[in-house]
Amino acid sequence: MIRLEKVERIFQVGDQQVTALNKVDLNIEAGEYISIMGPSGSGKSTLLNILGLLDRPNRGQYLLDGKDVTSLTDDEQAFTRQQKIGFVFQFFHLIPRLTAEANIELPMILAGIPEQERKDRIHTVLKAIGLENRADHRPDQLSGGQLQRIAIARATIMQPKVLLADEPTGNLDQHSGGEIIQLLEDLNSKGLTLIIVTHDMNIGKRARRRIRIVDGQISADETGVA
Amino acid sequence: MIRLEKVERIFQVGDQQVTALNKVDLNIEAGEYISIMGPSGSGKSTLLNILGLLDRPNRGQYLLDGKDVTSLTDDEQAFTRQQKIGFVFQFFHLIPRLTAEANIELPMILAGIPEQERKDRIHTVLKAIGLENRADHRPDQLSGGQLQRIAIARATIMQPKVLLADEPTGNLDQHSGGEIIQLLEDLNSKGLTLIIVTHDMNIGKRARRRIRIVDGQISADETGVA
Numbered sequence: 514m515i516r517l518e519k520v521e522r523i524f525q526v527g528d529q530q531v532t533a534l535n536k537v538d539l540n541i542e543a544g545e546y547i548s549i550m551g552p553s554g555s556g557k558s559t560l561l562n563i564l565g566l567l568d569r570p571n572r573g574q575y576l577l578d579g580k581d582v583t584s585l586t587d588d589e590q591a592f593t594r595q596q597k598i599g600f601v602f603q604f605f606h607l608i609p610r611l612t613a614e615a616n617i618e619l620p621m622i623l624a625g626i627p628e629q630e631r632k633d634r635i636h637t638v639l640k641a642i643g644l645e646n647r648a649d650h651r652p653d654q655l656s657g658g659q660l661q662r663i664a665i666a667r668a669t670i671m672q673p674k675v676l677l678a679d680e681p682t683g684n685l686d687q688h689s690g691g692e693i694i695q696l697l698e699d700l701n702s703k704g705l706t707l708i709i710v711t712h713d714m715n716i717g718k719r720a721r722r723r724i725r726i727v728d729g730q731i732s733a734d735e736t737g738v739a
Numbered sequence: 740m741i742r743l744e745k746v747e748r749i750f751q752v753g754d755q756q757v758t759a760l761n762k763v764d765l766n767i768e769a770g771e772y773i774s775i776m777g778p779s780g781s782g783k784s785t786l787l788n789i790l791g792l793l794d795r796p797n798r799g800q801y802l803l804d805g806k807d808v809t810s811l812t813d814d815e816q817a818f819t820r821q822q823k824i825g826f827v828f829q830f831f832h833l834i835p836r837l838t839a840e841a842n843i844e845l846p847m848i849l850a851g852i853p854e855q856e857r858k859d860r861i862h863t864v865l866k867a868i869g870l871e872n873r874a875d876h877r878p879d880q881l882s883g884g885q886l887q888r889i890a891i892a893r894a895t896i897m898q899p900k901v902l903l904a905d906e907p908t909g910n911l912d913q914h915s916g917g918e919i920i921q922l923l924e925d926l927n928s929k930g931l932t933l934i935i936v937t938h939d940m941n942i943g944k945r946a947r948r949r950i951r952i953v954d955g956q957i958s959a960d961e962t963g964v965a
């Protein structure tokens with residue numbers, strides 16, 4: 514389903530070059546549950562951004578469902594993203610002027626989902642994340658962990674094929690974090706391909722496949738009981 | 740040193756009222772090492788913002804070194820903050836147009852520290868947080884955990900009397916997180932009053948005094964060996 518071949522991502526800062534990803538090969542089948550862990554600055558967010566079609570490699574290839582997406586135009590990438598990929602950003606990227614409810618609703622409006630269906634889905638997900646009484650709050654009126662949960666709701670509301678979650682519990686206490694992981698694992702059990710970047714060992718080890726990244730390279734890739 | 744008496748903070752959203760802090764009493768002595776833990780949305784950031792003079796209570800009093808700071812003007816609060824308080828924000832609030840180095844330098848420029856002294860201190864702290872080769876990167880060119888470390892460097896560079904850190908390791912792997920806590924505990928051993936909000940049990944239990952907040956109230960306040 515997802516195939517990266519010799520993917521490289523190099524950033525230029527002044528006359529300094531940073532190799533964020535260094536000839537990465539990676540195959541991911543539909544329905545997998547993968548955790549990605551590694552030191553701060555090792556390339557995890559960069560990898561997720563490339564998988565999520567938010568960034569392009571400098572070299573190498575990315576085949577999504579057998580199709581080379583590295584050569585798509587920006588518009589074509591955006592369309593593929595909207596159709597197939599849900600993304601929870603490390604720092605959420607919610608829209609400041611919209612309420613929690615409107616932020617969650619946005620992907621459904623873009624996809625042409627009728628209003629009653631939208632209202633029902635929002636109501637269900639707000640309940641699932643414990644934020645029914647924060648529906649009208651704007652991002653600057655929400656706590657860090659509440660923002661994180663809204664971002665997760667927005668990323669999952671369109672039932673994407675693939676969910677890429679960049680540190681989805683970094684601002685959550687043990688209890689809320691556990692509920693979120695439960696929610697994501699339920700979606701995975703229904704067929705969602707789930708890829709979670711995390712710094713939390715307790716979360717990382719729950720995945721059926723555990724990838725470790727160090728200095729822009731995959732240093733470990735283990736499947737099965739930890 | 741810090742004394743909160745019956746502090747209340749109430750937010751209004753449309754016709755909904757949120758009591759973020761509910762008659763909080765809290766005494767903190769100079770040099771203490773305190774962790775604050777509690778569920779997402781329980782009032783931790785709100786409490787820290789009030790302690791850091793970034794917000795005011797609706798009711799109650801805040802005495803800092805015996806002086807009632809609740810009644811200071813905004814300018815007086817800003818001056819007191821610059822003099823005494825270092826703050827690591829939950830989402831960093833670095834200046835997007837400045838490099839990592841310039842972000843760290845800013846408090847020293849505002850305080851009139853001479854250039855050579857500034858350069859020396861920046862060099863030392865960048866080394867301490869492992870980011871000497873990221874000095875010229877801007878915030879959008881840094882990873883989440885790198886941003887977090889820059890925010891911590893900025894908050895500590897003026898050697899404040901009190902450091903308020905809102906989830907300072909939420910985006911850091913085990914190793915970098917441990918180094919940061921080490922750094923903060925070293926400063927505490929030299930007299931810094933250290934207050935850390937965290938969701939990480941392993942970090943919270945290291946503090947000599949452990950406070951728990953639930954629904955805007957202090958539900959536990961323990962000192963000594965856990």
Ligand SMILES: Nc1ncnc2c1ncn2[C@@H]1O[C@H](COP(=O)(O)OP(=O)(O)OP(=O)(O)O)[C@@H](O)[C@H]1O
Binds near residue numbers: 559
């Ligand atoms: N736009 C950019 N320009 C220059 N360098 C960048 C850019 N984005 C990332 N980097 C660098 O690339 C490296 C990888 O960054 P990335 O954000 O992928 O790390 P990460 O593994 O997600 O780290 P963290 O755990 O701290 O979030 C870092 O060293 C970072 O400084």
Ligand SMILES: Nc1ncnc2c1ncn2[C@@H]1O[C@H](COP(=O)(O)OP(=O)(O)OP(=O)(O)O)[C@@H](O)[C@H]1O
Binds near residue numbers: 654777781783
């Ligand atoms: N400006 C605001 N307007 C309205 N409500 C607010 C505002 N700021 C915070 N709140 C609400 O007050 C409560 C406490 O928020 P606070 O940010 O202090 O929580 P927290 O303990 O830091 O949570 P987290 O662990 O998720 O960061 C939350 O329920 C939040 O929705």
Ligand SMILES: [Mg+2]
Binds near residue numbers: 559882884
């Ligand atoms: Mg990252």
Ligand SMILES: [Mg+2]
Binds near residue numbers: 658783784829
């Ligand atoms: Mg908070």
